[in-house]
Amino acid sequence: MNNLFVIKIGGNVIDNPAALENFLADFAAIRAPKILVHGGGKIATRLGDKLGIESKYIDGRRITDDETIDLVTMVYGGLVNKKIVAQLQSLGCNAMGVTGADGNLVPAIKRPVEEIDYGWVGDVAAESLPASRWQLLLDNGIVPVLAPLTHDNAGHILNTNADTMASSIAVALSAVYSTRLIYCFEKKGVLEFVEDEHSVIHTITKASYARLKAEQKLFAGILPKLDNAFAAIDAGVKEVLIGHADDLLQNTTETTTGTLITA
Structure with missing residues (x-):
């Protein structure tokens, strides 16, 4: 099986132009099939403030009303996505910007209203994700750059969690590729001691994860x-890696510096 890297970057990279430039240079240098999934960062919030659109959150999750879905569609699917694509093209990486709605690449449903109405928020319908369409892009030398938007089959765009989209794509393509899913965040990896940036746990298996939880060695936010x-x-993904965006190239090798999670 050929290797595939599904890489997700968060807002901490997107919000920092210098960090994003460095990350994209590393991403472009990966010599293997790859997919980039990005979040939106704080750009939507800042632009919303200028337009008089208030950002509303419950438990850290954005409430996406009618005005907000227009805002995030413009920012995530337009401004952020196309800037990333343009930068990658300048680096010789044949990137194509897409959302989950394009080609129905990531099917989703509108999140049902239960205790909280999240508005135009989507949940990935992972069982329907069309691996063959992603493979078609990859087989033709295209590097997909995915914005965190889907649709509800009734003409409405849905704001959708980028982590979940990345995971669902990695799972769907694991039958065709040996897939490593990489989450880039602000730490070097999973820390044994949250106050010690150098206490990276370099490998976690199911057995060691159970032990670490029993010993309460992990901070709650990483669980x-x-x-x-x-x-x-x-569900079939070979490996998942959690690490810092600055270490991307190292974390696509066999001698990773982040936290490699395996069965």
């Missing part, structure tokens, strides 16, 4: 990321 990582591995 959902690890649970999602093992869910992806259970």
Whole structure:
């Protein structure tokens, strides 16, 4: 099987032009099939403030009303996505900007209203994700750059979690490629001691994860990321890596510097 890297970058990279430039240079240098999934950063919030559109959050999750979905569609699918594509093209990387709505690349449903109405927010319908369409792009030398937007099959754009989109794509393509899913965030990896930036746990298996949780060695905020990582591995992804954006190239090799999560 050929290797495939599905790489997700967060807002901390997108919000810093110098960090984004360095990251994209490294991404362009990866000599293997690859997909980039990006979030939106704080750009939508800043632009919304200028336009008089208030940002509303519940438990850290954006409420996406009618005005906000227009805003994030413009920013995520337009401004952020196309700037990334243009920079990658300048580096000789044949990038193509897409959303989950384009070609129905990431099917989704509108999140049902339960205790909270999140508005125009989508949940990925992973079982329907068309791996063959992604493979068609990759086989033709195209590097997809995916913005975190989907649609509801009724003509409405949906704001959708980029981490979940990346994981779902990695799972869908794991039957065709040996897939490493890489989450780039602000730490060097999963830390054994949250106050010690150098205490990176370089490998976590299911067995060691159970032990670390029992010993309460991991801070609570990382547990959902690890649970999602093992869910992806259970669904066919070979490896998941959590590390810093600055270490991207190293983390596409066999001698990783972040936290490599395996079965």
